[in-house]
Amino acid sequence: MTMAPPALTPADLFQRILLPEHRPNPYPLWAELRDQPVARTDQGVYLVSSHRFITQLLRDPRISADRLTQHTAKRHTRLTGEDGKPVSSSLLQQDPPAHDDLRRQVMHQFVPRITGMRPHIESLVAGLLDARAAEAPGQLDVVADLAYPLPVAIICELLGVPAQDEPIFREFARKLTRGLDPVEALSQQELAELLTTRRELRDYLIGLIRQRHARPGNDLLSGLMTGGDGQPPMAVADLISTLGLLLIAGHETTVNLIANGTLALLRHPEALARLRDDPHYAAPLVEEVLRYDPPVQMTSRSTLAPIALGPVTVPAGSRVTLLLAAGNRDPHQYADPETFRPERPEGAHISFGSGLHYCVGAALARMEAQVALTAIARRLQNPSLVTDPPPYRDNAILRGPESLPVAYERLTG
Amino acid sequence: MSTRDRAPRRIVVTGASLAGLRAAEHLRDAGFDGQLTLVGDEAYEPYNRPHLSKAVLSGRLAAGHCLLPRTRDLDARWILGTAATRLVPAARQVELADGQVLPYDRLLIATGARAKPWPASGVLPRGVFLLRSRDDAERLRSALEVGPQRVLVVGGGFTGCEVASSCRALGLEVTLVHRGGAPMNSALGALVGGFAAGLQRAAGVDLRLGTTVAGFDTDPGGRMAGARLSNGEVVEADVAVVALGAVANVEWLAGSGLRADARGVRCDAACRAMTAEGRCGEIYAAGDVARWPHPLFDGELVTLEHWGNAVDQSRAAAHNMLRPPSEQREHGVVPALWSDQFGVNIKTVGLPWLADRVAVVQGSVERARFVVTYGRGNRLVGATAVDSPRVLETYGSLIAARTAFPPVINAADGPHSVVTVDAGFPAATSTGPARATRDIRERHLR
Numbered sequence: 110m111t112m113a114p115p116a117l118t119p120a121d122l123f124q125r126i127l128l129p130e131h132r133p134n135p136y137p138l139w140a141e142l143r144d145q146p147v148a149r150t151d152q153g154v155y156l157v158s159s160h161r162f163i164t165q166l167l168r169d170p171r172i173s174a175d176r177l178t179q180h181t182a183k184r185h186t187r188l189t190g191e192d193g194k195p196v197s198s199s200l201l202q203q204d205p206p207a208h209d210d211l212r213r214q215v216m217h218q219f220v221p222r223i224t225g226m227r228p229h230i231e232s233l234v235a236g237l238l239d240a241r242a243a244e245a246p247g248q249l250d251v252v253a254d255l256a257y258p259l260p261v262a263i264i265c266e267l268l269g270v271p272a273q274d275e276p277i278f279r280e281f282a283r284k285l286t287r288g289l290d291p292v293e294a295l296s297q298q299e300l301a302e303l304l305t306t307r308r309e310l311r312d313y314l315i316g317l318i319r320q321r322h323a324r325p326g327n328d329l330l331s332g333l334m335t336g337g338d339g340q341p342p343m344a345v346a347d348l349i350s351t352l353g354l355l356l357i358a359g360h361e362t363t364v365n366l367i368a369n370g371t372l373a374l375l376r377h378p379e380a381l382a383r384l385r386d387d388p389h390y391a392a393p394l395v396e397e398v399l400r401y402d403p404p405v406q407m408t409s410r411s412t413l414a415p416i417a418l419g420p421v422t423v424p425a426g427s428r429v430t431l432l433l434a435a436g437n438r439d440p441h442q443y444a445d446p447e448t449f450r451p452e453r454p455e456g457a458h459i460s461f462g463s464g465l466h467y468c469v470g471a472a473l474a475r476m477e478a479q480v481a482l483t484a485i486a487r488r489l490q491n492p493s494l495v496t497d498p499p500p501y502r503d504n505a506i507l508r509g510p511e512s513l514p515v516a517y518e519r520l521t522g
Numbered sequence: 523m524s525t526r527d528r529a530p531r532r533i534v535v536t537g538a539s540l541a542g543l544r545a546a547e548h549l550r551d552a553g554f555d556g557q558l559t560l561v562g563d564e565a566y567e568p569y570n571r572p573h574l575s576k577a578v579l580s581g582r583l584a585a586g587h588c589l590l591p592r593t594r595d596l597d598a599r600w601i602l603g604t605a606a607t608r609l610v611p612a613a614r615q616v617e618l619a620d621g622q623v624l625p626y627d628r629l630l631i632a633t634g635a636r637a638k639p640w641p642a643s644g645v646l647p648r649g650v651f652l653l654r655s656r657d658d659a660e661r662l663r664s665a666l667e668v669g670p671q672r673v674l675v676v677g678g679g680f681t682g683c684e685v686a687s688s689c690r691a692l693g694l695e696v697t698l699v700h701r702g703g704a705p706m707n708s709a710l711g712a713l714v715g716g717f718a719a720g721l722q723r724a725a726g727v728d729l730r731l732g733t734t735v736a737g738f739d740t741d742p743g744g745r746m747a748g749a750r751l752s753n754g755e756v757v758e759a760d761v762a763v764v765a766l767g768a769v770a771n772v773e774w775l776a777g778s779g780l781r782a783d784a785r786g787v788r789c790d791a792a793c794r795a796m797t798a799e800g801r802c803g804e805i806y807a808a809g810d811v812a813r814w815p816h817p818l819f820d821g822e823l824v825t826l827e828h829w830g831n832a833v834d835q836s837r838a839a840a841h842n843m844l845r846p847p848s849e850q851r852e853h854g855v856v857p858a859l860w861s862d863q864f865g866v867n868i869k870t871v872g873l874p875w876l877a878d879r880v881a882v883v884q885g886s887v888e889r890a891r892f893v894v895t896y897g898r899g900n901r902l903v904g905a906t907a908v909d910s911p912r913v914l915e916t917y918g919s920l921i922a923a924r925t926a927f928p929p930v931i932n933a934a935d936g937p938h939s940v941v942t943v944d945a946g947f948p949a950a951t952s953t954g955p956a957r958a959t960r961d962i963r964e965r966h967l968r
Contacts, residue, residue: 168912168916169916170893171931171933175934204934205933205935206889206935209891209935413934414931425930425932465912
């Protein structure tokens with residue numbers, strides 16, 4: 110008679126999920142972890158994995174997105190950067206009421222600019238595919254050749270960054286994404302490089318702000334700087350953190366969405382075939398990709414008051430990690446959750462979050478992914494994955510393939 | 523085995539508005555495949571009433587474009603433009619105005635409520651309107667389109683305030699006369715009422731509080747020319763909207779043996795209509811017409827004339843209509859309502875008017891974004907959010923969990939220390955919430 114191996118605690122499972130070897134498919138571990146929807150780790154962090162509790166917490170006024178909340182009694186403290194200049198945290202890490210003002214300013218400028226952007230995104234995607242096909246017919250690295258350059262081109266255009274500066278921005282995005290890993294994961298040298306990059310980005314943005322100050326344009330940056338329609342002009346410190354957020358948050362996440370979507374398409378030929386024939390299929394397809402393989406696997410908050418989650422009460426001052434990827438496959442929310450099925454009726458994935466920090470760029474990300482995946486389905490003849498699974502980047506939070514080589518016969522017009 | 527325990531084959535729904543429609547959909551969703559009949563006194567398919575006082579009056583939406591979305595194919599018989607006129611429970615029959623007799627195995631009463639009429643007898647001057655139905659909204663809209671000199675709104679409840687807001691949005695001069703000390707004070711208390719008064723004055727409403735309309739004045743042609751107030755003041759206005767609340771449509775139930783009055787049809791918590799002898803297993807009620815003991819608030823008798831309650835209660839009623847008593851459930855959903863007026867969104871959960879104390883726990887009244895919580899004794903019974911609708915779910919679950927008042931929120935946008943003040947609900951008046959408050963003043967909530 111053999112002994113059953115001792116069951117792993119949710120904290121053990123979570124540590125395993127963070128190991129690079131589980132990056133290609135963490136979902137069986139997420140499912141196991143979800144058996145205990147609220148679990149406390151030895152470090153006192155609460156892991157929350159049910160769809161219901163995650164949604165509840167994201168909308169709860171008793172949580173804070175401000176990383177400083179648990180450490181400083183005084184809220185909204187302006188930190189000082191390593192070079193003595195003030196920095197402010199982005200709206201992603203701010204609480205109301207300061208957050209609400211910033212978000213209103215951003216939405217006010219962002220929403221009208223992305224409305225009607227689809228034809229432009231279509232021509233960008235077509236241009237990227239054509240250029241790559243001319244260089245290397247039949248070969249496409251979806252990450253390097255499409256998913257990476259597309260969001261940078263769009264954010265540069267939104268901000269009014271001159272075309273010749275686009276490579277500089279692409280480099281900023283690449284380097285800063287590394288900074289999204291936990292600080293403990295970075296070497297001293299990497300940390301120093303990160304700080305340098307942040308300073309360089311800030312200097313670049315200050316230059317851009319000066320230019321716009323002298324000569325305002327129609328771009329989002331000029332709009333934020335001048336305000337109008339009841340919105341005040343945005344302060345320079347907030348401008349820098351907001352632009353940095355739009356660049357990084359809007360970038361890596363979109364790369365992952367397009368790459369994860371391509372993977373799903375090529376692993377599910379029936380979905381690929383249907384998308385080729387039916388352009389309306391792109392919308393539900395992208396929603397299912399978001400649910401099934403979310404670009405952001407988890408997000409963290411802290412509690413400002415005790416919060417009851419079923420039988421567990423999370424004490425005030427606790428860190429809570431909301432496991433979006435686990436919640437998206439919660440069988441209490443979705444029938445047959447481990448199956449990729451764009452036709453499913455349930456909706457309500459939590460990949461863009463919920464409540465007051467709901468992703469500002471959700472509509473743009475959807476549009477970019479719908480256009481990119483439609484182009485892949487319609488223009489690549491007989492596409493197939495060169496390696497399955499593809500290599501993944503180390504980051505467990507913003508999870509996605511490092512490269513995604515796809516072979517195809519030819520590119521149709 | 524009595525008839526009520528057999529699976530019903532014929533279900534009649536009287537009332538073809540939100541509650542009736544949603545109940546019918548839930549019945550089909552739950553697998554009811556028998557004969558389903560909906561009876562409505564209005565000639566229109568079910569429409570969305572909340573739009574009438576807002577988008578329709580301001581001209582943003584035509585009254586004909588307010589149809590309620592259907593969630594499924596109903597396969598039902600619709601009898602529209604024909605009122606139910608009599609209920610004979612012993613024969614399990616509903617009689618209609620055109621003489622038809624509808625037999626039923628189960629009946630859902632969803633006849634709703636109507637605008638409370640002007641109390642004085644006699645003919646009202648031309649230019650005085652009520653607002654409840656699509657036809658009412660169209661008539662009032664036509665009168666507003668002509669560009670009256672001033673609109674007099676009689677009553678500062680939700681509907682009156684929304685009408686005032688829509689009229690100001692049209693650029694019309696508005697006087698609002700309200701018996702209470704602040705708009706909506708009997709539903710939301712003095713704090714939100716005071717905030718609303720400030721909003722209205724800032725928007726240019728001539729607000730007359732603590733007084734009532736004693737009578738209307740007419741010009742020689744019999745048209746509305748103004749009103750005399752109980753405090754002796756006179757208001758010149760050529761259009762008036764009477765918004766004094768609602769009365770339940772229960773007249774057709776006279777002689778049926780059901781317990782019903784202007785406050786509604788008395789039900790038990792499982793939506794079953796009651797007779798003097800007890801509950802009646804074949805007859806249910808939902809929506810504005812139902813009055814039932816709310817399980818969350820110690821069985822306090824409530825009638826909730828809210829959109830959300832019509833949806834939730836019709837679901838509970840439909841569920842119970844198809845099941846034996848042992849499998850029925852209580853309708854105990856935390857009440858919720860919203861209102862859009864003067865550019866702000868006001869959303870409420872729970873039963874604020876049960877409260878004696880209130881406390882602001884998020885935002886600030888000065889910034890016009892806040893959440894106020896309501897407590898009765900040491901228990902949280904309600905919350906109102908102004909321009910912060912997303913957080914109310916949390917307060918709803920705290921109310922359902924019978925959380926202590928004031929609740930510990932510590933929100934980032936909350937005050938440094940929570941201060942409770944008197945809730946400021948009016949003493950007993952003839953209005954619904956205040957009367958109900960009086961009913962339970964002496965009762966102690968669990």
